[in-house]
Amino acid sequence: xxxxxxxxxxxxxxxxxxxxxxxxxxxxxxxxxxxxxxxxxxxxxxxxxxxxxxxxxxxxxxxxxxxxxxxxxxxxxxxxxxxxxxxxxxxxxxxxxxxxxxxxxxxxxxxxxxxxxxxxxxxxxxxxxxxxxxxxxxxxxxxxxxxxxxxxxxxxxxxxxxxxxxxxxxxxxxxxxxxxxxxxxxxxxxxxxxxxxxxxxxxxxxxxxxxxxxxxxxxxxxxxxxxxxxxxxxxxxxxxxxxxxxxxxxxxxxxxxxxxxxxxxxxxxxxxxxxxxx
Amino acid sequence: xxxxxxxxxxxxxxxxxxxxxxxxxxxxxxxxxxxxxxxxxxxxxxxxxxxxxxxxxxxxxxxxxxxxxxxxxxxxxxxxxxxxxxxxxxxxxxxxxxxxxxxxxxxxxxxxxxxxxxxxxxxxxxxxxxxxxxxxxxxxxxxxxxxxxxxxxxxxxxxxxxxxxxxxxxxxxxxxxxxxxxxxxxxxxxxxxxxxxxxxxxxxxxxxxxxxxxxxxxxxxxxxxxxxxxxxxxxxxxxxxxxxxxxxxxxxxxxxxxxxxxxxxxxxxxxxxxxxxxxxx
Ligand SMILES: Nc1ncnc2c1ncn2[C@@H]1O[C@H](COP(=O)(O)OP(=O)(O)O)[C@@H](O)[C@H]1O
Ligand SMILES: [Mg+2]
Numbered sequence: 001x002x003x004x005x006x007x008x009x010x011x012x013x014x015x016x017x018x019x020x021x022x023x024x025x026x027x028x029x030x031x032x033x034x035x036x037x038x039x040x041x042x043x044x045x046x047x048x049x050x051x052x053x054x055x056x057x058x059x060x061x062x063x064x065x066x067x068x069x070x071x072x073x074x075x076x077x078x079x080x081x082x083x084x085x086x087x088x089x090x091x092x093x094x095x096x097x098x099x100x101x102x103x104x105x106x107x108x109x110x111x112x113x114x115x116x117x118x119x120x121x122x123x124x125x126x127x128x129x130x131x132x133x134x135x136x137x138x139x140x141x142x143x144x145x146x147x148x149x150x151x152x153x154x155x156x157x158x159x160x161x162x163x164x165x166x167x168x169x170x171x172x173x174x175x176x177x178x179x180x181x182x183x184x185x186x187x188x189x190x191x192x193x194x195x196x197x198x199x200x201x202x203x204x205x206x207x208x209x210x211x212x213x214x215x216x217x218x219x220x221x222x223x224x225x226x227x228x229x230x231x232x233x234x235x236x237x238x239x240x241x242x243x244x245x246x247x248x249x250x251x252x253x254x255x256x257x258x259x260x261x262x263x264x265x266x267x268x269x270x271x272x273x274x275x276x277x278x
Numbered sequence: 279x280x281x282x283x284x285x286x287x288x289x290x291x292x293x294x295x296x297x298x299x300x301x302x303x304x305x306x307x308x309x310x311x312x313x314x315x316x317x318x319x320x321x322x323x324x325x326x327x328x329x330x331x332x333x334x335x336x337x338x339x340x341x342x343x344x345x346x347x348x349x350x351x352x353x354x355x356x357x358x359x360x361x362x363x364x365x366x367x368x369x370x371x372x373x374x375x376x377x378x379x380x381x382x383x384x385x386x387x388x389x390x391x392x393x394x395x396x397x398x399x400x401x402x403x404x405x406x407x408x409x410x411x412x413x414x415x416x417x418x419x420x421x422x423x424x425x426x427x428x429x430x431x432x433x434x435x436x437x438x439x440x441x442x443x444x445x446x447x448x449x450x451x452x453x454x455x456x457x458x459x460x461x462x463x464x465x466x467x468x469x470x471x472x473x474x475x476x477x478x479x480x481x482x483x484x485x486x487x488x489x490x491x492x493x494x495x496x497x498x499x500x501x502x503x504x505x506x507x508x509x510x511x512x513x514x515x516x517x518x519x520x521x522x523x524x525x526x527x528x529x530x531x532x533x534x535x536x537x538x539x540x541x542x543x544x545x546x547x548x549x550x551x552x553x554x555x556x557x558x559x
Contacts, residue, residue, distance in 0.1 A: 075465050097469075105467035115458035117477045119484075128476060132467020139472035181462075188466055 026053040028191055028224050029074065034083035036069050036248075043069040044080075045248040053191070056218045056225045058235035061245035062268050067228040070245070071194050074226075075107045076100060088191060105132030108185025108193035108223075112200045114177040116184075118170035122161055125169055125180050126152045129187035148187070155183045159213065175206030182213055186221075193217065195227035199234070211238050232264055342527050350531030354524075355516065364536045367505060367512030371497035374433055378440025378497075379490050385441065386448030387474060392457050402445070409442035414500050418508045432510035436500055440493055447493075451485035452478055484552075491548050498544070502537060513537065 029051040036044040043066045059067050072078040085092040116125045130148050131139045156165055159179040185193050199207035218225045229235045235242055236256040244252030244267035252263050288296040388394050389402040418435030425431040463473045505514020520529040
């Protein structure tokens with residue numbers, strides 16, 4: 001499966017051509033009436049959302065609109081104040097510790113600042129993605145099975161990090177670090193990957209490489225991608241579906257083609273033409 | 279247009295803008311320091327020199343130094359015995375550092391805000407700073423009440439202060455760690471113990487190592503002193519005797535060279551360790 005990924009170069013063009021894709025309509029994630037208050041700030045107000053398997057969703061909105069909060073509520077890095085999150089037929093808010101670990105193992109996450117252990121090598125960081133499946137003791141000593149190591153090598157190869165495999169992560173460029181981040185999420189064998197501004201710390205060409213990899217992951221592995229983005233143009237180029245969030249509420253939910261200039265200005269609360277788009 | 283927010287801006291009498299206004303805290307620190315400097319100056323002029331002739335005193339001191347450093351000779355132990363004595367002192371430093379760092383590792387993890395919680399962290403840090411505030415020598419004497427002066431009191435007392443010192447150093451190293459790494463592993467389903475061993479310890483290993491080594495050097499110095507003050511044996515006890523009973527300055531010279539040699543070797547080891555673990559910071 002991963003072998004095909006490497007050869008499949010013109011994925012994006014292909015994907016765009018075939019859009020709208022036939023969806024299998026299998027619901028993977030359902031958010032119902034989600035609410036999150038921080039003391040006196042209401043960051044997310046009553047958001048409901050249904051995500052089907054294999055979608056590529058971009059969440060856009062001004063900073064402070066609640067994108068990060070929403071995405072972190074999904075894997076319970078942040079505990080929601082109210083509402084339901086149903087992932088893979090389980091209500092995540094009613095799980096005990098062990099069940100939550102199991103659910104989290106099936107949810108990958110990619111961060112703006114990569115969040116790698118910089119003193120460890122690329123392969124060690126990638127293998128961290130398996131900790132959620134391990135007993136405390138095995139995980140603690142970093143004991144991984146041969147199959148896990150083989151898979152790590154395969155994924156590292158797919159992300160073009162072959163030469164870096166034993167390099168310490170502090171020696172990598174930003175784009176390479178983010179690819180390690182993707183590899184760490186992929187080895188989890190996730191059903192969904194959450195990305196919180198994955199390209200905001202990268203130069204444009206590295207950003208493009210990262211977005212292309214995310215599309216491949218969606219297209220070839222069928223993994224659902226939800227990505228918070230700062231850049232509206234990037235969201236329009238890559239996503240199947242765009243969510244516009246403003247002050248903790250969804251104000252737009254549709255395909256990129258439905259996202260008009262007026263809608264963008266509504267999301268960002270600017271007058272027509274004020275927002276710079278190139 | 280200039281008068282909008284003027285009420286927040288402080289100026290001197292000459293209408294110049296003040297950039298760092300005097301706070302009560304700054305005033306307090308300033309007055310304490312002034313007081314201490316004043317005391318030092320007064321103390322210097324009121325020393326009771328008991329009819330000491332300054333020229334003669336300097337000459338005798340230099341004579342002493344000459345005998346100590348250029349004519350070292352021990353009459354009460356030979357070189358092999360001297361080395362064994364130094365090793366005893368080193369062993370004292372080693373065991374107290376080892377015991378101290380073991381306890382400090384566990385307590386340091388519990389005292390790091392980003393690993394446990396604020397309440398537990400503050401509670402541990404408060405107790406630890408109390409332990410640290412009392413000097414090592416005093417701890418040894420306190421434990422000597424129960425155990426009697428000797429090696430046992432020295433080991434327990436020194437370990438105790440080492441814990442106080444290293445918990446602070448370790449927990450601060452842990453708190454330096456980028457919270458994002460912990461979050462990333464938590465998000466993938468890792469549990470606390472896995473995160474500690476796979477992310478926190480690898481990220482802070484070099485800091486832990488250099489703090490521990492630093493404390494080992496301190497403990498070596500303390501161990502010399504404890505040999506003298508608490509009868510813990512080792513080279514310190516002989517130093518105490520040579521200085522206090524025999525007034526044998528040439529033997530003190532030998533002891534000083536032995537201690538210096540150990541310090542030098544430790545420094546070399548520290549440099550070696552640092553290059554192995556690539557401490558670039
Ligand atoms: N830990 C927190 N404590 C208090 N307020 C927070 C916290 N995190 C976020 N907020 C507030 O919640 C709102 C939404 O923030 P966030 O989800 O980070 O938005 P975005 O990711 O869209 O920039 C903001 O008003 C922010 O100030
Ligand atoms: Mg954000």
